[in-house]
Amino acid sequence: MVRRLTISLPDDNYEFLVAWAAREDRAISNLVNRLLMKLIEEEKARIQAPESGERKQQERE
Incomplete structure (x- = not known):
């Protein structure tokens, strides 16, 4: 679905x-x-980046 947005x-x-x-x-x-x-x-990507960094650190441990 495509939504329209009006801005000022x-x-x-x-x-x-x-x-x-x-x-x-x-x-x-x-x-x-x-x-x-x-x-x-x-x-x-910014929001997901810390999660992937935490996962990588957990994988190393």
Whole structure:
């Protein structure tokens, strides 16, 4: 399932995204989606990293 999300941004941030999207020849929504998905994956990895580190230490013992 795909969900839609509405956000509010300060004008300067919106204009920055407009320029960024234009440089990459993509829609603003596509750029924001790509950035958000990257941040989500990084956060998931960060959250899981301590658990995997603990498992590795337990395996050594």
